[in-house]
Amino acid sequence: MAVTTSTPPDTQEPAAPPEPRRQKRSAANVWLGVVAWIVGIAFFFPVFWMVLTSFKQETDAYTTTPKIIFEPTLEQYEGVFSAGVGPYLVNSVIATVFSTLLVLLLGIPAAFAVSLRPVKKTQDVLFFFISTKMLPVVAVIVPIYVVVNQIGMLDNIWTLVVLYTGMNLPIAVWMMRSFFLEVPGELLEQASIDGAPLWRTLREIVLPIISPGIFATALICVIFAWNEFFFAVNLTAANAGTVPVFLVGFITSEGLYWAQLSAAATMAALPVVIAGWVAQNKLVQGLSFGAVK
Amino acid sequence: MAEVVFDQASRIYTPGAKPAVDRLDLTVADGDLVVLVGPSGSGKSTALRMLAGLEPIDAGSVRIDGRDVVDVPSKDRDIAMVFQNYALYPSKTVAENMAFPLKMRGMDKDERAQRVRQAAEMLGLTEYLDRKPKALSGGQRQRVAMGRAIVREPQVFLMDEPLSNLDAKMRVQTRAQIAEMQNRLEVSTVYVTHDQVEAMTMGDKVAVLANGQLQQYATPPELYDRPKNAFVAGFIGSPAMNLLDLPRSSSGVTLGGVEIPLPRDVSDAAGSRDKLTIGIRPEDWVLESTDADSSTVVKAVVDVVEELGSESYLYAHLADDTSTSVVVRGPGRVKVRFGDPIAVRPNPDALHVFDAETGERLP
Numbered sequence: 001m002a003v004t005t006s007t008p009p010d011t012q013e014p015a016a017p018p019e020p021r022r023q024k025r026s027a028a029n030v031w032l033g034v035v036a037w038i039v040g041i042a043f044f045f046p047v048f049w050m051v052l053t054s055f056k057q058e059t060d061a062y063t064t065t066p067k068i069i070f071e072p073t074l075e076q077y078e079g080v081f082s083a084g085v086g087p088y089l090v091n092s093v094i095a096t097v098f099s100t101l102l103v104l105l106l107g108i109p110a111a112f113a114v115s116l117r118p119v120k121k122t123q124d125v126l127f128f129f130i131s132t133k134m135l136p137v138v139a140v141i142v143p144i145y146v147v148v149n150q151i152g153m154l155d156n157i158w159t160l161v162v163l164y165t166g167m168n169l170p171i172a173v174w175m176m177r178s179f180f181l182e183v184p185g186e187l188l189e190q191a192s193i194d195g196a197p198l199w200r201t202l203r204e205i206v207l208p209i210i211s212p213g214i215f216a217t218a219l220i221c222v223i224f225a226w227n228e229f230f231f232a233v234n235l236t237a238a239n240a241g242t243v244p245v246f247l248v249g250f251i252t253s254e255g256l257y258w259a260q261l262s263a264a265a266t267m268a269a270l271p272v273v274i275a276g277w278v279a280q281n282k283l284v285q286g287l288s289f290g291a292v293k
Numbered sequence: 294m295a296e297v298v299f300d301q302a303s304r305i306y307t308p309g310a311k312p313a314v315d316r317l318d319l320t321v322a323d324g325d326l327v328v329l330v331g332p333s334g335s336g337k338s339t340a341l342r343m344l345a346g347l348e349p350i351d352a353g354s355v356r357i358d359g360r361d362v363v364d365v366p367s368k369d370r371d372i373a374m375v376f377q378n379y380a381l382y383p384s385k386t387v388a389e390n391m392a393f394p395l396k397m398r399g400m401d402k403d404e405r406a407q408r409v410r411q412a413a414e415m416l417g418l419t420e421y422l423d424r425k426p427k428a429l430s431g432g433q434r435q436r437v438a439m440g441r442a443i444v445r446e447p448q449v450f451l452m453d454e455p456l457s458n459l460d461a462k463m464r465v466q467t468r469a470q471i472a473e474m475q476n477r478l479e480v481s482t483v484y485v486t487h488d489q490v491e492a493m494t495m496g497d498k499v500a501v502l503a504n505g506q507l508q509q510y511a512t513p514p515e516l517y518d519r520p521k522n523a524f525v526a527g528f529i530g531s532p533a534m535n536l537l538d539l540p541r542s543s544s545g546v547t548l549g550g551v552e553i554p555l556p557r558d559v560s561d562a563a564g565s566r567d568k569l570t571i572g573i574r575p576e577d578w579v580l581e582s583t584d585a586d587s588s589t590v591v592k593a594v595v596d597v598v599e600e601l602g603s604e605s606y607l608y609a610h611l612a613d614d615t616s617t618s619v620v621v622r623g624p625g626r627v628k629v630r631f632g633d634p635i636a637v638r639p640n641p642d643a644l645h646v647f648d649a650e651t652g653e654r655l656p
Contacts, residue, residue: 186380189347194394194441195368208384 047269054263061259076263080250085267088246091157092271095232095242096225099164103221104214106165107172112202114173115180116188126177129170137230148235157240163231168221175220179213180206219279223272243268295358295371295448295481297321297344303352304339304505313339315505316353321449321498324479326472328496330486332528336505338453341485345374345451358448368397373442374451378458379434381426381441388413388422391441412440415474432463439471443478450475450482456491468495489529493517501525523652526572526645532606532620535573538649546571549591549611553639559646562656570652572645575606575622581636590636593619595629609635 053061055072114122144163145154153159183206191201207214229244236245250264299319305312314336321327329337342348344355346367354361362370373394381390388409395405413419416436426434435455442450455471456464472495475482486492492499493513501508501516501524509521520526526534539546545555546569553571555563563569581590592612599606605627611617612634621637629635646655 184378184380186376186378187382189345189367190374190376190380190382192347193345193367193372193374195397196393200397205382205384 050262050269051266053259054266056259056262058257058259061257061262076260077267079260080264080267083250083264085243085246085264088241088243089267091160091236091240092226092242092244094157095160095164095228096222098158098161099168099225100218100221102161102165103168103172104218107169107176107217108207108214109202110169111173111176111180112206115177126174129173132166133170141230141234144231145234154235155237155239157236159235160228160231160240160242163235164225164228167228167231168224171224172217172221175217176210176213179210179217182213183209215279219275222275226272296323296356297327297449297481297483298356299340299344299353300356301353302340302343302350302355304336304343304348305351312336312351312505314343317507319500319507319510321481321483324481325497326475326482326484326495328484328486328492328499329502330489330492330499330528331502331508333487334504335502337485337487337500337502339505340502341451341453341483344370344449344483345372346370371448372451373445373447373449374453375435375438375442375455377454379426379438379455381434381437383426386423386425387418387429387437387440390426390437391444394441394445408444408446409440412443415443416440431459432467435459435467439474443474447480450480450484452482452484454486455484456486456488471495490531493529499529501528503528519654520572520645521654523570523572523647526647526654530574532575534645535575535619536647537571537573537617537619538568539571541567541569548639549593549613549617551588551591551638553644554641555644555646556641558656559644563646566649568649569655570647570649571639572647573619573639574643574645575620577640577643578619578621578637579640580621580623581638583634583636585636590638593621593635593637595631595633595635598627598629598631600627601625607635 052068054076055074056067056070057073057075060067060070114126148154148159187205187209188201191205196204227244228242229248232240232242232245233248236242241249247261247264247268250261297320299317301316301318302314303312303316304314317336317340319327319340329340331337339348343350344357344362346362346365350363354363356362357370357372382393385393388406391409391412392405395408400408409422410419413422416439418433418436418440421429421433421437426437429437435458438455452471456467459467468491471484484491484495492501493516496513498510498512499516500510503524509516509525511519511521516525516529520529520534523536527536537548539548539553541563542552545553545560547553548571583592593609594612595607595609596618597608599608603625605623605625607621607623607627607629609619609621611619619637621635623629647653648655
């Protein structure tokens, strides 16, 4: 008897609680959603406003009551091109592409080496890498300027390529090392039993696994190099200036024209946005280690 | 095909500390499947990795087909290994995975393809040759790893717990497949497992390791019937052998007030020891009527009954010594339940006797 009376409440009880819990969870979800939207809009709004302004006439751009409805125009973009953004864009592309390629070329073997068989000294090496990032760039700009000047490389885009490579290499090695560490050790051991030389192991087995990580690293390098301003403004002039330098020159030579500046800034941001968009697919793929586990 | 010899082979991770593998002496006869078995930390995987060239040999030597391989890199040892997680190259297809070791050895494309095809047929992988490992089930991945080892036609197969990642049914099936294939190919094989059932069913010979030291190296029946020490006795067999520390009596030992006589040679070997470790396998108890005279049978109380259908295992504690537990095999559909009293008597001809201090078998 005791058994039969105790069963009904047992079966009812588990059925009852989930409903309020689900409600509570969905209420929390709504709140989190609202917060996410607020944060997202706060981040996106300045960018949105910049793009919007770039399509305005100067008179519309500088009103005390901000205008949302106006007649869009491409005039500002034409203005930017006629101001000569072309060579600056080319310089930025050269500095970004070549420095990123160099970083990958040097960084991949370095990261492989420090992750393959870590010993005590590896930690020191890694710290040495990252320690170069601890010194503010301002502190080294004078000696760099003197050196670059003496070897006659001022206002030369390849100077920036070298500097950007050095600037991004430590971060890239650190990032890629963490991806290399994710590769199961058995794969490397299997490859060595199979008789694959190290470079083949790296190229045929390891790199395909961590290619999303390499992409992410490359994207970071591209963004940093594209947006770098301090070296560029100090070491270049008319010949080797990059887009950020152009933007600044824009302000001083033309006065404060909001619409045109917005158009220039939008154009400067566009390549990075496109690079991010292209890499996105590769990044979202994630690291697919499922196959070996 | 080759004989594999471990000759006093040692692996010492940190100088001064206990070696991971301590002066291992082991000979794998040509074409044999030898299983290294032991609990985790016993050094079985380390021993295998020493043979594979993935761990250095710090002392002693390892010989494959008479050749000392201490300074020979893995790829030149003519071995093939199957890892626990299969270590398939995720970016390569099944066919590419299997062909990779051949490609690295400079074999031409046609022969590669032919060997891969043969191995794939043998393992039932033909229709999966173009798939990536990601698109395979666990059992299929395991077979690809086997295939990659087979195509090499190496002198020795090394297998490091190749079945551990499979589900129970798949494991039993693959176990038989591996044993059958190894018999057919007659390639010397060293197989590492922590599962004593795998060891007993697959090995021509089994090496039991513990704490980096070889405990016993023998055929499965020999391990079961004459374990060399208490560790092997307790490790081989499921459920494990009952190992009881019992005081000596005039003609043998006493268990729960019952005199258990020991054979003449055993009691001679036991000498003046006042305590002995007695090993009794679950099937070596005889269930008696509970009315029997308590000077001839051991009384116990049942804690758990494991009913397996064809047989059952009774986990019980002694009636007059609750700290001593025993496992007794009974018939299937046994009528005993939790808390019931039982009476048991050990089969005197099937006793295993060990030194209570060292665990060594007597005599």
